[in-house]
Amino acid sequence: MAEFLTPKNLVIKIVVCSAVLAVVMCLCALVGTQRISLENVLAGPGQGPGENTDYEIFVGVRIPRVILAALAGAALACAGVILQAILRNPLADPYILGISSGAGLGVIIAVLSGITWSFWAGSPITVFAFAGATLTVWLVWYIGHLAGKSQVTSLLLAGVVINAFFSAVIMFLTSILKSHQLRSTTLWLMGNITEKDPSVLWVSAVCILAGILGLFSICHRLNVLTFGQEEAKGLGVDPAKTRFAAFGLAAFITAIAVSLSGLIGFVGLIIPHAVRLVFGPDHRQLLPVSAIIGGAFLVIADTVARTIVAPAQLPVGVITAIAGGPFFLVLLAKYSRKVSWLK
Amino acid sequence: MSGIIEVENLSFSYSQRVILKTLSFEVTSGTFLAIAGPNGAGKTTLLNLLCGLLKADAGHIKINSSNITSYPIKKLAQIVAVVRQEFVPVFDFTVTEMVSMARTPYLGTFGFESNADKEIINEALETTDTLQFASRPLAQLSAGERQRVFIARALAQNTAVLLLDEPTSFLDLKHQVGIYDLLKAAQLEKGKTIVAVTHDINLAAQYCDEVLLLGGLADYHIGKTKDVFSPRQIEKIFGVSTFAGKVGEEKFFIPLGKFAKDSKHITSKPSNGQ
Numbered sequence: 142m143a144e145f146l147t148p149k150n151l152v153i154k155i156v157v158c159s160a161v162l163a164v165v166m167c168l169c170a171l172v173g174t175q176r177i178s179l180e181n182v183l184a185g186p187g188q189g190p191g192e193n194t195d196y197e198i199f200v201g202v203r204i205p206r207v208i209l210a211a212l213a214g215a216a217l218a219c220a221g222v223i224l225q226a227i228l229r230n231p232l233a234d235p236y237i238l239g240i241s242s243g244a245g246l247g248v249i250i251a252v253l254s255g256i257t258w259s260f261w262a263g264s265p266i267t268v269f270a271f272a273g274a275t276l277t278v279w280l281v282w283y284i285g286h287l288a289g290k291s292q293v294t295s296l297l298l299a300g301v302v303i304n305a306f307f308s309a310v311i312m313f314l315t316s317i318l319k320s321h322q323l324r325s326t327t328l329w330l331m332g333n334i335t336e337k338d339p340s341v342l343w344v345s346a347v348c349i350l351a352g353i354l355g356l357f358s359i360c361h362r363l364n365v366l367t368f369g370q371e372e373a374k375g376l377g378v379d380p381a382k383t384r385f386a387a388f389g390l391a392a393f394i395t396a397i398a399v400s401l402s403g404l405i406g407f408v409g410l411i412i413p414h415a416v417r418l419v420f421g422p423d424h425r426q427l428l429p430v431s432a433i434i435g436g437a438f439l440v441i442a443d444t445v446a447r448t449i450v451a452p453a454q455l456p457v458g459v460i461t462a463i464a465g466g467p468f469f470l471v472l473l474a475k476y477s478r479k480v481s482w483l484k
Numbered sequence: 485m486s487g488i489i490e491v492e493n494l495s496f497s498y499s500q501r502v503i504l505k506t507l508s509f510e511v512t513s514g515t516f517l518a519i520a521g522p523n524g525a526g527k528t529t530l531l532n533l534l535c536g537l538l539k540a541d542a543g544h545i546k547i548n549s550s551n552i553t554s555y556p557i558k559k560l561a562q563i564v565a566v567v568r569q570e571f572v573p574v575f576d577f578t579v580t581e582m583v584s585m586a587r588t589p590y591l592g593t594f595g596f597e598s599n600a601d602k603e604i605i606n607e608a609l610e611t612t613d614t615l616q617f618a619s620r621p622l623a624q625l626s627a628g629e630r631q632r633v634f635i636a637r638a639l640a641q642n643t644a645v646l647l648l649d650e651p652t653s654f655l656d657l658k659h660q661v662g663i664y665d666l667l668k669a670a671q672l673e674k675g676k677t678i679v680a681v682t683h684d685i686n687l688a689a690q691y692c693d694e695v696l697l698l699g700g701l702a703d704y705h706i707g708k709t710k711d712v713f714s715p716r717q718i719e720k721i722f723g724v725s726t727f728a729g730k731v732g733e734e735k736f737f738i739p740l741g742k743f744a745k746d747s748k749h750i751t752s753k754p755s756n757g758q
Contacts, residue, residue: 143618229574362588364577367575374537375537376589378588421578
């Protein structure tokens with residue numbers, strides 16, 4: 142009797158991974174420039190404000206930040222899984238379709254224009270990043286479908302060309318920024334998680350989780366779509382509809398993640414591969430597990446980023462790139478014999 | 485008796501190049517039909533038209549008496565399964581995962597297989613003798629084993645019609661015969677209608693009931709294999725002289741070029757295009 146992935150089996154794996162994520166989040170929330178003790182945190186809020194500062198820092202500052210990191214990590218890892226599947230390309234990541242350059246351009250425009258208004262508790266940078274990312278993705282999609290019949294190749298080409306063009310514009314605009322503007326922009330471009338208003342956090346959480354759930358519902362079709370559109374049609378899957386839904390939802394959760402945390406590289410590329418090496422390529426399992434592991438990875442990376450040169454903070458993108466590479470190589474060395482395309 | 489597949493006045497061209505012209509034939513349910521012909525005669529194109537991947541310029545194809553274009557993609561995949569020429573997937577799916585995907589047209593919202601689905605998958609793995617490497621990635625199998633997995637997938641799709649594009653290319657003699665035995669068993673035991681594009685006229689003669697010989701454009705012949713396959717016909721369609729012999733009911737053909745050792749024994753002489 143062959144072994145199948147059952148819902149029960151998957152739920153057990155998700156619960157175990159989620160428990161690990163919860164522990165990682167709690168431990169990371171205890172670590173920081175200001176030392177806080179677990180005992181004080183467990184003691185509760187006390188009689189009033191200021192009585193138990195450890196608890197207040199833990200609940201009011203650290204927990205929202207680790208939740209933010211977990212959400213951004215989950216969204217980027219899921220978007221990586223989806224884009225690698227629909228582009229049938231193991232090298233695809235959430236930024237390959239122009240999301241990074243679009244969001245970056247949005248941020249620079251926000252900084253240059255000196256806009257200070259805020260929209261629904263989000264800073265202009267967050268709003269402009271989201272708008273830039275979303276608009277660029279639709280531009281890439283539109284050009285990709287104008288260009289030719291082989292939509293996957295056209296999409297990739299359109300993404301690469303627009304990325305290159307917008308990156309050049311970003312470099313030009315960065316060179317004319319004033320020094321105080323330059324710092325915030327550069328930090329954002331390198332990936333920077335900062336505390337956000339709770340309402341932004343919760344709405345982002347709902348949007349990202351809903352996006353991931355939507356993607357989960359098409360995972361069995363994505364499995365088939367990785368064989369190409371002829372095979373997908375033969376197995377009853379409409380390639381155009383599935384690709385559109387997958388692309389739209391992946392772009393949506395990436396745009397939210399990018400607007401919250403800046404451009405964090407490597408998570409969307411490496412986490413899907415790492416999870417695939419250990420758990421296999423079935424997207425019904427790959428997507429939820431990647432979301433959790435991606436979240437945990439970014440929580441740890443962010444903790445390192447805010448503590449390693451304390452009291453200063455490093456952009457988290459630096460840590461993900463430095464730590465992600467060797468981490469992936471270790472996995473590769475251990476599991477590569479199981480994976481044909483790595484040979 | 486009306487056919488499970490009915491093709492009427494079918495024409496198809498790629499931009500300016502006409503591939504098929506006013507082609508008509510019918511396949512009765514439970515028949516094993518071979519589509520043979522030289523390269524570029526439109527065999528694979530016809531197969532792609534029969535599974536709804538391409539749309540005809542003129543004429544129509546009916547499956548179960550309904551026009552193929554009237555079927556939603558999912559519904560058509562419950563009636564017609566396709567085995568294309570062998571390929572290695574981008575990601576390392578195991579044999580079980582691969583065969584399980586055959587159930588995609590029957591799955592619900594989150595796409596998990598029911599117990600009935602699992603039984604069908606297991607049966608397909610057992611029938612094709614692929615259960616022994618069910619947990620291995622497809623890329624680790626030999627070409628013959630991989631082709632058996634693709635046939636297992638098509639069987640697990642549980643369709644009345646099975647279309648195959650050169651199922652034995654790249655396989656050695658033992659595996660070629662093994663694949664045709666599998667297909668014949670599916671026809672005889674499950675009553676499947678099988679349409680296979682093939683270059684091997686001898687295997688087609690031994691295993692198929694009927695053959696559609698495509699010679700390009702409106703030049704085609706369909707009928708019982710023993711009627712359609714003749715040295716003259718093969719020489720006309722393929723432009724190759726053959727030695728024809730007979731074992732039992734069916735003829736066999738050995739293609740012989742002018743430098744072949746036994747070319748003096750050829751049954752059909754080159755006719756200089758006449």
